[in-house]
Amino acid sequence: xxxxxxxxxxxxxxxxxxxEHPETLRVWERNDLVRPDRKGYQRKYSSNDVKxxxxxxxxxxxxxLNIAGxxxxxxxxxxxxxxxxxxxxxxSSPVEVNxxxxxxxxxxxxxxxxxxxxEMCSLCDLLSHCTGCTGCKV
Numbered sequence: 244x245x246x247x248x249x250x251x252x253x254x255x256x257x258x259x260x261x262x263e264h265p266e267t268l269r270v271w272e273r274n275d276l277v278r279p280d281r282k283g284y285q286r287k288y289s290s291n292d293v294k295x296x297x298x299x300x301x302x303x304x305x306x307x308l309n310i311a312g313x314x315x316x317x318x319x320x321x322x323x324x325x326x327x328x329x330x331x332x333x334x335s336s337p338v339e340v341n342x343x344x345x346x347x348x349x350x351x352x353x354x355x356x357x358x359x360x361x362e363m364c365s366l367c368d369l370l371s372h373c374t375g376c377t378g379c380k381v
Contacts, residue, residue: 248291275314277295291348
């Protein structure tokens with residue numbers, strides 16, 4: 244089975260794929276928009292990293308956001324740095340989607356709406372890092 248989160252691609256390969264300068268990718272990494280694996284000093288980007296970078300590029304070039312805007316927007320994606328994100332769904336699918344929130348992982352789809360608050364809590368970064376929390380206070 245293919246692991247979409249395994250770092251496989253060098254910065255040069257990814258820069259060429261995205262038609263961006265390698266230094267641009269480094270700037271985006273310094274701003275915590277992407278977190279490639281490291282093998283010594285060499286960055287290794289995963290397939291999901293490439294999808295994130297493409298999403299970032301689209302936000303900047305098509306939507307006109309700057310790095311701060313992209314950082315703010317991506318902070319609203321509970322699955323941005325999570326493994327096992329299943330991606331979104333199309334508007335016509337039987338599951339409920341948030342039409343205001345494009346999925347970063349699957350182009351042309353939207354993020355799913357959580358069916359209950361417990362589902363949202365299980366994805367919450369704050370809850371996973373909280374000490375002494377008794378549960379979600381949504």
